[in-house]
Amino acid sequence: MASWNDYNDASQNPNLVPKGTIAKVRLTIRPGGFDDPSQGWTGGYATRGSTGAVYLNGEFTVLEGPYAKRKIFTLIGLYSPKGPDWGNMGRSFVRGMLNSARGISDKDASPQAQAARRIGGFADLEGLEFLAKIDTGTDANGEAKNEIRMAVTPDHRAYAAAMGAHAAAPGPAYAPPAQSYAPPPAAPTPGAFPAAVPRSPPAAGADNRPAWAR
Numbered sequence: 001m002a003s004w005n006d007y008n009d010a011s012q013n014p015n016l017v018p019k020g021t022i023a024k025v026r027l028t029i030r031p032g033g034f035d036d037p038s039q040g041w042t043g044g045y046a047t048r049g050s051t052g053a054v055y056l057n058g059e060f061t062v063l064e065g066p067y068a069k070r071k072i073f074t075l076i077g078l079y080s081p082k083g084p085d086w087g088n089m090g091r092s093f094v095r096g097m098l099n100s101a102r103g104i105s106d107k108d109a110s111p112q113a114q115a116a117r118r119i120g121g122f123a124d125l126e127g128l129e130f131l132a133k134i135d136t137g138t139d140a141n142g143e144a145k146n147e148i149r150m151a152v153t154p155d156h157r158a159y160a161a162a163m164g165a166h167a168a169a170p171g172p173a174y175a176p177p178a179q180s181y182a183p184p185p186a187a188p189t190p191g192a193f194p195a196a197v198p199r200s201p202p203a204a205g206a207d208n209r210p211a212w213a214r
Contacts, residue, residue, distance in 0.1 A: 017146050021134045022162050023062045030057040045122035054079040060148050072146045096151030100130035106153050
């Protein structure tokens, strides 16, 4: 039984989700208003920090399980003046998110899988639901906080169970919607009319007058 006089055995931060927890999350991007069309950064989703680094300010909401509704804040790197590493880590993370959300194996190089890993812009990431592995890190003040640095893809043994009954099996499960096209009906040829149906000659002695005139 817990003692209200001794707090040595109390949890250091009860708001933290345990490191290594796998949970389904939804991404919300907190817009920073920075655009660079030459990089494909449009819509005001990116944020530029005081050091010149550019990132997406991600808010991840846990959707299910004992930690449902918890919010985890993680930056997704786009550019750092120190070098390409941070941007490459961000690209790798987004690839994992897309694989997880769309049920694509990371090893799948089919045309369908490649299409699933493309986006029209950062707006396509808004509201994305995927399976995440929750980690811990430290904030600017050195305090412990949760972070998400890794998406769990169909290659992971826990994927199907954690994503639920509607989890996609590994493979090219995602394809862009096909645009169906039906050619318009051919216009009738000018002057063309249905062929006349030949009429049989009246039988001998038959009364061809209308019934009312007979």
